[in-house]
Amino acid sequence: xxxxxxxxxxxxxxxxxxxxxxxxxxxxxxxxxxWATKFWWIQTLIWVVILNGVSTIVMLDSGGMTPDALIDExxxxxxxxxxxxxxxxxxxxxxxSIVGEKELGTAAWVLSKPVSRASFVLSKMLAHFIGFTVxxxxxxxxxxxxxxxxxxxxxxxxxxxxxxxxxxxxAVLFYVVLTLALGCFSRxxxxxxxxxxxxxxxxxxxxxxxxxxxxxxxxxLLGDVAxxxxxxxxPEFNRVVPMIxxxxxxxxxxxxxxxxxxxxxx
Amino acid sequence: MALNSDVLEGEDRGQRAPVSVxxxxxxxxxxxxxxxxxxxxxxxxxxxxxGFLGPNGAGKxxxxxxxxxxxxxxxxKATVFGLDTAEDSTAIxxxxxxxxxxxxxxxxxxxxxxxxxxxxxxxxxxxxxxxxRINETLDLVGLADKADRPTRGFSGGERQRLGIxxxxxxxxxxxxxxxxxxxxxxxxxxxxxxxxxxxxxxTTIFYSTHILDDVQRVSDSVVILDHGxxxxxxxxxxxxxxxxxxxxxxxxxxxxxxxxxxxxxxxxEVVATASNGVHSMSVxxxxxxxxxxxxxRSILQVDDITVTAFGRKQYDLEEVFLRLVEKQEN
Numbered sequence: 015x016x017x018x019x020x021x022x023x024x025x026x027x028x029x030x031x032x033x034x035x036x037x038x039x040x041x042x043x044x045x046x047x048x049w050a051t052k053f054w055w056i057q058t059l060i061w062v063v064i065l066n067g068v069s070t071i072v073m074l075d076s077g078g079m080t081p082d083a084l085i086d087e088x089x090x091x092x093x094x095x096x097x098x099x100x101x102x103x104x105x106x107x108x109x110x111s112i113v114g115e116k117e118l119g120t121a122a123w124v125l126s127k128p129v130s131r132a133s134f135v136l137s138k139m140l141a142h143f144i145g146f147t148v149x150x151x152x153x154x155x156x157x158x159x160x161x162x163x164x165x166x167x168x169x170x171x172x173x174x175x176x177x178x179x180x181x182x183x184x185a186v187l188f189y190v191v192l193t194l195a196l197g198c199f200s201r202x203x204x205x206x207x208x209x210x211x212x213x214x215x216x217x218x219x220x221x222x223x224x225x226x227x228x229x230x231x232x233x234x235l236l237g238d239v240a241x242x243x244x245x246x247x248x249p250e251f252n253r254v255v256p257m258i259x260x261x262x263x264x265x266x267x268x269x270x271x272x273x274x275x276x277x278x279x280x
Numbered sequence: 281m282a283l284n285s286d287v288l289e290g291e292d293r294g295q296r297a298p299v300s301v302x303x304x305x306x307x308x309x310x311x312x313x314x315x316x317x318x319x320x321x322x323x324x325x326x327x328x329x330x331g332f333l334g335p336n337g338a339g340k341x342x343x344x345x346x347x348x349x350x351x352x353x354x355x356x357k358a359t360v361f362g363l364d365t366a367e368d369s370t371a372i373x374x375x376x377x378x379x380x381x382x383x384x385x386x387x388x389x390x391x392x393x394x395x396x397x398x399x400x401x402x403x404x405x406x407x408x409x410x411x412x413r414i415n416e417t418l419d420l421v422g423l424a425d426k427a428d429r430p431t432r433g434f435s436g437g438e439r440q441r442l443g444i445x446x447x448x449x450x451x452x453x454x455x456x457x458x459x460x461x462x463x464x465x466x467x468x469x470x471x472x473x474x475x476x477x478x479x480x481x482x483t484t485i486f487y488s489t490h491i492l493d494d495v496q497r498v499s500d501s502v503v504i505l506d507h508g509x510x511x512x513x514x515x516x517x518x519x520x521x522x523x524x525x526x527x528x529x530x531x532x533x534x535x536x537x538x539x540x541x542x543x544x545x546x547x548x549e550v551v552a553t554a555s556n557g558v559h560s561m562s563v564x565x566x567x568x569x570x571x572x573x574x575x576x577r578s579i580l581q582v583d584d585i586t587v588t589a590f591g592r593k594q595y596d597l598e599e600v601f602l603r604l605v606e607k608q609e610n
Binding site for chain 2: 029031119127
């Protein structure tokens with residue numbers, strides 16, 4: 015170490031305050047984990063293989079279906095596979111995002127700087143939502159439309175498909191917020207992954223067995239709601255209610271996550 | 281140094297200079313039924329270096345985390361720069377640099393990226409000047425040649441150096457260092473102490489350590505904790521001062537010398553010892569002023585005696601520390 019005297023330069027101090035303090039810097043750091051490393055293209059590759067692989071096989075295997083039925087089958091496959099696989103991917107990827115930082119001590123280090131705890135949690139929610147939006151939804155959706163344009167006999171209605179993608183984004187946001195919220199409440203990765211995956215799998219098993227009013231209060235219907243737009247199947251009420259309920263639940267979960275993290279002791 | 285409650289707190293609004301940076305009053309932290317810190321009263325004056333000592337589990341790190349707002353007190357209060365650590369934690373942290381006991385960083389970032397990330401919490405530009413500050417800080421801690429290596433490959437000592445760098449990249453008004461020299465080799469330790477002494481001009485340093493030699497070398501004052509309780513809080517010189525005990529090393533007729541001293545009314549005890557042919561004498565007095573002027577003269581009046589060393593007893597910090605901690609445990 016040298017002990018030369020420090021030169022003092024005029025630096026412009028950060029002037030934010032309240033819950034947003036540190037949000038920009040932390041979001042930038044979280045986004046760099048996606049976009050400044052190999053992570054983004056590994057994620058993209060995984061989702062393209064899973065979502066576009068399965069839906070392309072369906073498109074190529076028409077099996078004597080009418081053009082309309084084939085389009086419905088391809089769209090439904092793409093959206094419903096995504097409705098199950100993407101949440102599982104989110105939970106597995108983000109299970110250690112908060113817990114890992116608590117365990118390693120990086121959370122305590124960051125929080126010793128002028129940073130609000132809300133910023134710490136919200137920056138992760140924002141960055142991972144953007145990451146999964148691009149790699150698991152937007153890129154596979156564009157590739158799906160491109161493949162459909164080449165393979166299917168008739169074009170897919172873009173407006174309805176766009177709404178379906180937006181509903182899928184709502185599911186992505188819900189599961190990102192849920193996983194990070196579980197991380198705020200938990201001290202280990204196991205409970206985070208366990209609770210998240212259990213919720214997703216329960217949807218697969220119990221969605222058809224429970225009363226519709228109960229099911230509509232869960233995120234389990236979002237895949238069906240998304241698929242219903244291009245296929246014009248579910249009645250209006252059954253489409254809107256799950257979206258509103260999940261949006262409210264996402265806000266509540268996000269607020270609970272920040273509340274809990276504010277009480278965390280390091 | 282007087283550590284009294286009259287010391288001014290925080291930034292004074294008028295003409296008077298700010299005096300105290302950290303003040304705690306009855307600061308207490310319990311985890312269930314386990315008391316980690318018990319009613320800590322402490323004042324850290326501005327531009328001082330205060331050593332925070334105690335055995336493992338004494339409550340040092342707990343106290344530091346309370347000061348940083350990383351944990352909430354069960355009772356009592358702490359203020360830093362006159363701001364409440366429970367209410368104004370973010371404002372306080374904008375003026376603090378902190379080094380954790382085992383510093384951890386994002387392993388994918390390089391040392392330079394780590395400092396850039398840290399600096400962005402404090403500064404929004406200009407980019408060139410921020411970059412220059414980072415280069416200066418890397419140079420300060422001797423990491424300039426490893427600046428672009430990911431921290432995942434760093435040794436404990438390198439992580440510690442990076443920890444010191446990130447703690448002072450914002451030129452903080454208060455540096456809180458939890459065991460700053462723990463993972464360093466002797467040269468690294470020496471350098472850290474040199475950096476601390478140099479920074480004293482700009483900042484106040486509050487640091488915990490187990491290395492008592494370091495404390496003795498650089499600290500203005502010392503706070504000692506044991507089992508969550510404060511057992512000492514005083515200026516280092518005051519703590520090490522032997523007070524009314526004088527020590528002499530001599531040759532010749534030691535018994536005659538001892539007898540001559542015992543006749544003096546201001547001498548209360550004389551203990552003579554010999555080891556490897558060297559005679560030592562420990563003299564306890566009731567009047568330091570008289571002893572300062574007469575003790576040496578009195579013994580030199582005895583024929584056939586030579587005094588080779590004379591002075592007031594200076595305790596070693598380790599001696600003081602062990603005595604206080606053992607006393608507390610008993």
